[in-house]
Amino acid sequence: MKHIRPGRLALALALALAGCGKSESEVDRPVADSSLETKPGLAISGGELVLPAVKGHPGAAYFTLANNGTKPVNLAAVTISGAGKTEMHQTTGGTMGPLSQAEIAAGASLAFARGGNHVMVFNLDPALAAGGTVEMTLTFADGDKLSSPLALKAAGEAAGMDHAGM
Numbered sequence: 001m002k003h004i005r006p007g008r009l010a011l012a013l014a015l016a017l018a019g020c021g022k023s024e025s026e027v028d029r030p031v032a033d034s035s036l037e038t039k040p041g042l043a044i045s046g047g048e049l050v051l052p053a054v055k056g057h058p059g060a061a062y063f064t065l066a067n068n069g070t071k072p073v074n075l076a077a078v079t080i081s082g083a084g085k086t087e088m089h090q091t092t093g094g095t096m097g098p099l100s101q102a103e104i105a106a107g108a109s110l111a112f113a114r115g116g117n118h119v120m121v122f123n124l125d126p127a128l129a130a131g132g133t134v135e136m137t138l139t140f141a142d143g144d145k146l147s148s149p150l151a152l153k154a155a156g157e158a159a160g161m162d163h164a165g166m
Helices: 006-018
Strands: 042-050 059-067 073-080 083-092 095-098 102-104 109-112 118-124 133-140 145-153
Touching: 042 133, 059 073, 059 133, 059 145, 073 083, 073 118, 102 109
Parallel strands: 042 145
Antiparallel strands: 042 059, 059 109, 059 118, 073 102, 073 133, 083 095, 083 118, 133 145
């Protein structure tokens, strides 16, 4: 059985009750997606998932995380819908290795970009295609989460070649 957070259950009930007695056109209006996780003071920009050139190979996710808050944060994990597994990696001196956590100081930004920090994305759903989007969720050491869409890009659309296109 799927666990539903009390806040989301209350929201769902409120929305259902709000529709009572309204015309069909009023009930069918789109509602803003409140299911995305948020963490005050943090913002994600430039998010993209570069799909592998060869099916079955890993892709790579890139984005910038800005900490506009007053305290440092530690990024502990990244999950991406449609992926079986994700790993944060860093490339230094031409060598790629795992990145267990990434600290972002207050007022600073951290880029996950080609040739540096990045997220390796394994076991991708074969239905994912360039031009679409998937949801990425960042999990911080304190348990807080932040979600954002990632644009799906073909390996050939990526600027430069990287290991996602191998």
